[in-house]
Structures are given as structure tokens and as C-alpha cells.
Amino acid sequence: MSNSKPVLSSSIGRKLIMSLTGIFLCTFLIVHLIGNLQLFKDDAGYAFNNYAYLMTHFAPIKVVSYLLYASIIIHAIYALVLTLKNRAARPIAYAQNGGKANSKWNSRNMGILGTVILVFLATHMNNFWWKYHNDQTPYIEYSKDLATGVVTSKEISASEFHDYQVTVVNNVEVTKARDLYKQVDFAFQNIGLVIFYVIAMIALAFHLIHGFQSAFQSLGFAHKKYVPLIKGLSVWLFGVIIPIGFALMPLYFYFVK
Template identity: 75%
Template structure:
């Protein structure tokens, strides 16, 4: 224990914690994007509202959610600490000249990019997570004729039922649920919120292009055999595909719904 404390408190230890939490958050982004693709289904939110309920009520996922919140906080705190330590240890002239000449823009501005992402996370949680958990979203009822597979939907008022109930009566499946899909539709009718989401996803792209590769370097997984694969994943999957996928969602609701 006496040996582990200095290691964790060292600059390398802090970078290691940042790398591990960052890679965990990257994994979450993949899962979250796959789940949120349900928003593109033309089913009045049936698939997405089922997904939203699963994500907020399935016990194992709830445990992972708490780990996610902790990872975001720890990642941000250690980023602030490392940035402050680096600024304190580096002369101003050196930072302006040598640092700017030998590093890419996103690597020099990870603090700015991270700040934008923190504001984005707070905005995102306030618009969706908070309202969903505090009964500030509308309710919807889906009726699916099991013989034909046709589903109809109707907005309803909160009643004497749980926030998600599914029963079958006379060959009709009846689902009553909180309509987070409607809340998404409502939120992304705001052009300023849509613009901010797109800007935040651009910040996420630059953040991940540098951070993904850097995380693998820190944990020691930097063999020349695997570097091209890591670079490809960092740039094209986490730097392009995932941010673009998330950015398309507000744009889709604003322009197409």
C-alpha cells in the first residue's frame, strides 16, 4: 500500500487513471450510439422508448451507469490536475514556441475540448436524463395488433400504472411508457441546442483522435505492429464515425421530423 500511493499520485499514475477511464468512456460511446440509432426508426419511438426503459431499469446496466458517472468525474478531475501541473512546470516561452511547433492543435487544446464536452454532458443530462427520471416527459400508449403487426400510438396522461407496462388483451399488445422519444423531438426543435450538439460532437472528434491513441500509449500498448490499427480506430471510428453518428441525430430531428 505504501508503494502504490506514490505511483498513483505520480504524473504517470494520473495519466494511467485518465487513460483507463477514457477507454471505458470510449466503450460506452459505442454502446450508446448503437442504442440511440433506434431514434432513426419510423415507429413513433416504440423501439427507442423500450431501449430507454431497459437502460434505466435493468440492474446490471444501472451499475455500469454509476461507473460511467464516476469515470466522467475522475477523468475530468485528473485532466484538470495534469493540465495545471504541466502549466506550472513549463516556462511560458517554451509552451508558446516549442510546444506549439511540435504538437498538433487538438493535443495542445485538450483542456478546451474537454471543457466543451463537460458543458455538453451537463446539458444533455439536464434535457433527457433529469427529465426522464423526474417525470417531466410525456407518456405514450402503443397498441400492436399481433395478427397484423400494425402498431398505433396515442399520447396519454400519466395514470395509475408504472412508468412502463406491457400487457396483451384480445390479441393486442398494449405498451404504456414514458415517451422520451417525444422529449428528444421537442428538444431538437431548438436550433441553438442543435447547433451546440453539432459543435460538441466536433469537439468530441478532436478529443478522441488524440486521446484514443494517447490512452493506448500510456497503458503500454504501443507496439509498432498494432499502432496502425489503433490509429485507424482512433481516427475513423472514434474520431469520425461515432461523432458524426451522434451529430446526425439532432440534425435528423430538426430537419426531417
């Protein structure tokens, strides 16, 4: 027990924590993107609103959510600590030794990229998470014909909504839910917010390309057998597919919906 604190507070310990929290956050991004793809379904938000309810009420997922919030905070704090200690350790020598010329732009600007992402997260949580959890979204009722699978919907008032509920009457499934889908549609009619989301996803791409590779390097996966796979995942999955997937959502609602 007495040896744990020096290890965690050392440079290696801080990098280890950064790596583990970073990989956890990368894993969450994959799951979150898959879930949010429900936004592209032409069903008035039926699939997405059911997904939103599951994500906020299913006990195991709620536990993972708390781990997610903790990981974001820890990752940000340790990133700040590492940045400040690195600058203090080499305020002049870095420039004199040509460090900038020998390092990539995103590796030198992880702090700036991380700050953009933090601002994005605060904006994202305010627009969606906060409003959903504080009854600031509209309410909707879906009627699904179980024989044909056809779904119809109508907006309902707050007085008609008491809680998420699903009932079946005459082979018709009736679902009452908070309409987070409509809140997403409303938010992404703001061109300024759409532009900011796209910029944030560009920052996320550069952040993940370097961060994902760096995390595995810190964990000791530097063998030539693993490096090509890790580099390929960092560039194509976390640098291209995931950021583009998230960026397409605001663009879809603004230009298509």
C-alpha cells in the same frame, strides 16, 4: 498498500487512470450510439422508449451507469490536475523549445475540448436524463398487433400512467411508457440546441482522435504492430463515425421530423 498512493498520485499513475477511464468512456460511446440509433426508426418512438426503459431499469446496466458517472468525474478531475501540473512544469520552456510547432492542435487544446464536452454533458443530462427520471416527459401507449407487427400509438395522461407496463390482450401487446422520444423531438426543435450539439460533436471528434491514441500509448501499446490499428480506430471510428452518428440525431429531428 503503502505504495499505492505514491503510484496513483505520480504523473504515470495519473496518466494510467486517465487512460483507463478514457477507454471505458469510449466503449460506452459505441454502445450508446448503437442504442440511440433507435431514434431513426419510424415507429413513433416504440423501439427507443423500450430501450430507454431497459437502460434505466436493468440492474447490470444501472451498475455500469454508476461506473460511467464515476469515470466521467475522475477523468475530468485528473485531466485538470495533469493540465495544471504540465503548465506549472513548463510555463516558458514549452514556447521557447517550439513545443507548439511540434504538437497537433487538438493535443494542445484538450482542456478546451474537454470543457466543451463537459458543458455538453450537463446540457444533455438536463434535457433528457433529468426529465426522464423526474416524470417531466409525456406518456405514451403503444398497441402492437402480434400477428402483423403493426404498431399504433396514442398519448396518455399522467393519471393513466402508473409505471412502465406491458400487457397482452386479444393478441395485441399494449405498452405504456414514458415518452422520452417525444422529449427528444421537442428539444431538437430548438435550433440553438441543435447547433450546440453539432459543435460539441466536433469537439468530441478532436478530443477522441488524440485521446484514444494517447490512452493506448500510456498503457504501453506503442509497438509498430498496433499503432496503425489504434490510429485507424481513433480517426475513423472515434473521430468520424461516432461524432457524425450523434450529430445526425439533432439534425434529423430538426430538418426531417
